[in-house]
Amino acid sequence: MSAAKPTIRDVAHVAGGPVTTVPHALTEVETARGKAETRDRVHAAAAELGYSPNKLASGLRRQRSQTLGLLSDQIATTPYAGQIILGAQETAAALGWVLMLYSTGADAQLEQREILALQEHRVDGVLYATMYHHHVELPVELERFPLVLVDCFTTGAAVPAVVPDEFHAGYEATRELLDHGHRRIGFVTNIDDVPATTGRLNGYRKALEHAGIAFDDRLVAADASETLGGYRTALRLLTLGERPTAIFAYNDRMAMGVYRAAYELGIAIPRDLSVVGVDNQQILADGLYPGLTTMALPHYEMGAWGVETLVRLINAQPVARSLEPHRLHCPIVRRQSVAAPGGATRTGSHPLPPKPP
Amino acid sequence: MSAAKPTIRDVAHVAGGPVTTVPHALTEVETARGKAETRDRVHAAAAELGYSPNKLASGLRRQRSQTLGLLSDQIATTPYAGQIILGAQETAAALGWVLMLYSTGADAQLEQREILALQEHRVDGVLYATMYHHHVELPVELERFPLVLVDCFTTGAAVPAVVPDEFHAGYEATRELLDHGHRRIGFVTNIDDVPATTGRLNGYRKALEHAGIAFDDRLVAADASETLGGYRTALRLLTLGERPTAIFAYNDRMAMGVYRAAYELGIAIPRDLSVVGVDNQQILADGLYPGLTTMALPHYEMGAWGVETLVRLINAQPVARSLEPHRLHCPIVRRQSVAAPGGATRTGSHPLPPKPP
Numbered sequence: 001m002s003a004a005k006p007t008i009r010d011v012a013h014v015a016g017g018p019v020t021t022v023p024h025a026l027t028e029v030e031t032a033r034g035k036a037e038t039r040d041r042v043h044a045a046a047a048e049l050g051y052s053p054n055k056l057a058s059g060l061r062r063q064r065s066q067t068l069g070l071l072s073d074q075i076a077t078t079p080y081a082g083q084i085i086l087g088a089q090e091t092a093a094a095l096g097w098v099l100m101l102y103s104t105g106a107d108a109q110l111e112q113r114e115i116l117a118l119q120e121h122r123v124d125g126v127l128y129a130t131m132y133h134h135h136v137e138l139p140v141e142l143e144r145f146p147l148v149l150v151d152c153f154t155t156g157a158a159v160p161a162v163v164p165d166e167f168h169a170g171y172e173a174t175r176e177l178l179d180h181g182h183r184r185i186g187f188v189t190n191i192d193d194v195p196a197t198t199g200r201l202n203g204y205r206k207a208l209e210h211a212g213i214a215f216d217d218r219l220v221a222a223d224a225s226e227t228l229g230g231y232r233t234a235l236r237l238l239t240l241g242e243r244p245t246a247i248f249a250y251n252d253r254m255a256m257g258v259y260r261a262a263y264e265l266g267i268a269i270p271r272d273l274s275v276v277g278v279d280n281q282q283i284l285a286d287g288l289y290p291g292l293t294t295m296a297l298p299h300y301e302m303g304a305w306g307v308e309t310l311v312r313l314i315n316a317q318p319v320a321r322s323l324e325p326h327r328l329h330c331p332i333v334r335r336q337s338v339a340a341p342g343g344a345t346r347t348g349s350h351p352l353p354p355k356p357p
Numbered sequence: 358m359s360a361a362k363p364t365i366r367d368v369a370h371v372a373g374g375p376v377t378t379v380p381h382a383l384t385e386v387e388t389a390r391g392k393a394e395t396r397d398r399v400h401a402a403a404a405e406l407g408y409s410p411n412k413l414a415s416g417l418r419r420q421r422s423q424t425l426g427l428l429s430d431q432i433a434t435t436p437y438a439g440q441i442i443l444g445a446q447e448t449a450a451a452l453g454w455v456l457m458l459y460s461t462g463a464d465a466q467l468e469q470r471e472i473l474a475l476q477e478h479r480v481d482g483v484l485y486a487t488m489y490h491h492h493v494e495l496p497v498e499l500e501r502f503p504l505v506l507v508d509c510f511t512t513g514a515a516v517p518a519v520v521p522d523e524f525h526a527g528y529e530a531t532r533e534l535l536d537h538g539h540r541r542i543g544f545v546t547n548i549d550d551v552p553a554t555t556g557r558l559n560g561y562r563k564a565l566e567h568a569g570i571a572f573d574d575r576l577v578a579a580d581a582s583e584t585l586g587g588y589r590t591a592l593r594l595l596t597l598g599e600r601p602t603a604i605f606a607y608n609d610r611m612a613m614g615v616y617r618a619a620y621e622l623g624i625a626i627p628r629d630l631s632v633v634g635v636d637n638q639q640i641l642a643d644g645l646y647p648g649l650t651t652m653a654l655p656h657y658e659m660g661a662w663g664v665e666t667l668v669r670l671i672n673a674q675p676v677a678r679s680l681e682p683h684r685l686h687c688p689i690v691r692r693q694s695v696a697a698p699g700g701a702t703r704t705g706s707h708p709l710p711p712k713p714p
Binding site: 066067082085086089090093098099100101102103105113114117121226227231253256257260263281283284286287288289 | 423424439442443446447450455456457458459460462470471474478583584588610613614617620638640641643644645646
């Protein structure tokens with residue numbers, strides 16, 4: 001065998017057929033034109049020679065680069081952002097596509113430059129992803145591409161979009177506490193006017209309503225959506241005359257602050273207080289003691305849904321179009337922070353783990 | 358102006374020159390061949406028309422796709438992994454390159470498939486990144502590419518590689534505690550035999566030695582590198598007859614366990630115990646009370662260094678080649694967890710923040 005790079009002629013020679021069968025046999029979109037037996041022979045010959053078709057050349061021929069662009073505001077500002085990328089990347093790879101990364105740094109000028117780059121590289125489609133669920137104004141240039149929005153949505157255009165189901169996250173978190181017998185459930189929440197704030201509050205209220213419990217606004221406290229905000233709001237709720245036996249926290253960071261407030265007040269979790277968060281940030285939810293029960297945000301799944309839908313768009317397959325974004329379920333991840341009021345579980349009576357020998 | 362897509366002829370027409378000047382003027386690698394004035398005229402015309410050169414076609418001509426492949430084991434297993442990607446992506450964009458993502462899922466078969474995809478897409482070079490600092494066996498197929506290793510290294514081949522400077526992370530963390538007057542400093546560390554374990558221990562020992570303090574192995578305790586491991590090892594050190602006044606923790610998760618142990622034992626941080634971690638995982642380091650002083654791992658910087666070096670390799674510019682990986686500094690990020698022994702700072706005398714009004 002020659003040491004030079006194998007060519008299409010070498011593959012045809014080894015496969016024992018004309019040169020023109022090789023691209024047909026090696027290009028999945030055209031396999032219908034080659035008989036299965038020829039295809040297998042060509043594949044075997046290509047594998048034997050280490051021949052790989054030039055994707056640049058075939059991309060040019062079909063005006064396809066087989067690439068998807070992921071354009072996002074900042075791909076790594078949140079610790080779970082990587083999960084959107086991972087879901088998108090693994091799904092793209094499984095479908096035979098490759099993902100190219102573009103980042104705007106949440107800067108309008110950079111965004112324009114990156115959109116130009118998307119055009120230059122002739123990506124076949126674009127995922128536009130943001131790092132938390134919010135409304136976006138789309139740059140008009142993006143409308144030229146097959147386009148799917150991930151963790152954001154726009155108004156007025158029927159662009160496929162996928163977001164977390166914030167309402168059901170709030171509903172099911174509250175439901176989990178109701179199911180354990182809690183009737184007096186606090187909600188420590190965010191001050192920002194974003195869909196997660198209103199969605200989770202509405203879910204909390206609806207779950208109470210379905211359980212026949214009147215909404216009590218003294219049990220809802222809002223602050224910055226981080227540890228200190230969770231700490232301050234929890235101190236307020238836990239020093240009420242009749243304090244809640246359970247707290248639903250807007251996110252895991254606020255839940256971390258609830259833990260600190262409870263610890264300082266001598267209130268044991270889950271014996272004297274049950275807690276549910278949102279995010280399933282493993283580093284927090286597993287690191288806290290006891291482990292935090294929390295609603296997982298479907299970042300991986302949103303990335304995967306986005307790529308699947310984008311590839312359907314590119315292939316002109318049917319895609320449900322709606323002015324409403326597609327809402328993905330936020331599953332509960334149970335750890336040890338929920339028990340019946342008064343502490344019915346074994347864990348509840350042992351606020352600290354046994355000391356090591 | 359015509360509504361049709363502008364072509365190279367339109368740009369030449371508006372710029373008032375022959376068609377052949379356009380690619381020279383728009384392609385940075387060939388600008389030496391175009392006069393500056395022509396170049397500016399062509400750029401202005403291209404901008405006016407919204408013309409973008411077809412990167413696929415020019416990539417084919419030069420056998421360049423202007424793309425870098427980032428092949429990693431699992432891009433999102435750690436919360437800070439995204440920072441390697443962000444550093445690589447932003448640096449690539451600044452240099453006029455685009456980053457394509459490939460993930461092996463830490464699976465040998467998937468890795469082979471992804472390497473084939475790298476070949477098919479004719480990426481110009483490959484960053485091979487792992488999600489924690491360790492030794493790797495390189496797949497031989499990767500040696501065909503310009504190649505740089507990020508957060509890992511190999512033996513026997515002079516492949517440029519970049520890793521965190523574990524020794525100095527340990528040295529400077531210990532130095533920070535020594536500088537505040539501590540003499541009895543514990544180290545809670547990892548049981549895994551990885552470069553971070555040995556590097557940080559050696560740095561800790563060297564800093565003690567430079568301060569004239571004898572190493573005392575009773576002050577070093579190893580366990581799993583997570584919260585529970587930090588909790589168990591800290592309980593051991595903090596219940597010694599003569600307990601340490603400061604603890605250096607292998608990572609922020611172990612430091613979180615140190616906080617819990619201290620809290621349970623009624624030991625206030627930083628008044629009665631100073632703590633330094635490693636990682637600068639913001640969600641933990643900011644979320645803990647008091648905020649955790651910690652050594653930042655240079656994930657963003659490693660991604661940036663990797664791309665810069667890779668582009669130099671591709672452009673046949675000089676690159677320092679060595680059998681030793683390039684070690685990047687881990688800067689200290691100071692928060693409130695370090696004070697003089699006995700609590701010399703104001704924070705030290707107020708273990709809890711004032712209650713909100």
